[in-house]
Amino acid sequence: MLRPVALLLFLFAPLSARAVETLRIAIDDTGSEVSIKGKGLGFGPDSEDATYVPIPTDVATVRRRAGKLEVNGAPVVGDSVRFRAGVSAAGDAGVPGSEPLKAGSTQVRGDVVVRPLRDGLQLINVIPLEEYLAAVLGSEMPVSFPPEALKAQAVAARTYALQKKLDTYSNAFHLGSSVLHQVYGGVNREDPRTRAAVDATRGQVLTYELAPIEAYFHASCGGRTESGQDALQRDLPYLQPVDCPCGRLAASRWSASMSDAEIKSALRHPAQGMRVTSRTSTRRVTRVTLGDGTTVDGVELRRKLGYTRLKSLDFEVERTDGGYQFSGRGYGHGAGLCQWGAKALADKGRGYVEILTHYYPGAELQHLY
DSSP, rough: OOOOHHHHHHHHHHHHHHOOEEEEEEEEOSSSEEEEEEEEEEEEEETTOOOOETTTEEEEEEETTEEEEEETTEEEEOOOOOESSSSOTTTOOOOOSSEEETTTTTTEEEEEEEEETTTEEEEEEEHHHHHHHHHHHHHHHHHTTOHHHHHHHHHHHHHHHHHHHHHHTTTSEEEETTTSSSOOOOGGGOOOOHHHHHHHHTEEEEEEEEEEOOEEEEOOOBBBBOHHHHSOOOOTTTTOOOOOOGGGGGGGEEEEEEEHHHHHHHSSOTTTTTTEEEEEOOOOOEEETTTTTEEEHHHHHHHHHOOOTTOOOOOEEEEEEEEEEHHHHHBOOOSSSSSHHHHHHHHHHHOOOHHHHHHHHHEEEEEEO
């Protein structure tokens, strides 16, 4: 049953008055110059109640000179500048997200903040949460997946984003746009099916003891999810191993061949004699030992050999002529929601609430707004 979350309503009280929850997403780091384009473009200070100055050409070139910002050759007061589309000729701000912006090579909804970062510029998308989620779903899960799987992903992504916002509330941005957080590709990743899933679950989040959970997710677990402690060094009661139907899917199987030279280059150490010497309770590799007795942590091994080649730590390794053959199951760290498992459960008629409670045992579904 959905119920209000008193703690979250308290934490987000200043924002709830505007009836729109927003996130700040770091979308790109550029050189010393970037172009911002949008219909009815305007700029102003980085503030929620900013007054915007219209730009008649609908194009702004932002440059960094001697550590200061310029917009179309004119100096800017302050250390950042915020752009919005849909600004009237009189400077009325319009509704964030009603008109998309193109910031560098990425088209987004909401506002774009440009600020100095190191020797260049950083672009931050300030976007309504529900608009952000429609693009995240299209970036993180195949839009062809069943609606109930997409809804489960929407709730997980919303929860993950809000939890990160709480952790980074006073920072310049709350999340990045890559796999290190949630993949966010902007307007081009939206789809009617992702927007329908977001709308159907609007405001719903997963909580544990009235706080949003760390709702990690991954592509495929290979048949059994991993604990948060073993996968992420996060000992959380709702990230525990559970059985998953994705293990029976061909999509969960993978193999990779690597030569001795490739492995030596990646590890900066000869690989001859490599063998698995330690696993978790779900049989994911935690340590390998090389021929001279040197040991390598499983997570570090996967990072160095490449996440797209060594797709998970649930693998066997065999010696071949001049290299090694890896045979594994799953794709990703294995903790939390399994996306291919969610598809398999949805195909069997399971609803998104049942899917979520399966992968996050002990968490509660709540209605934040």
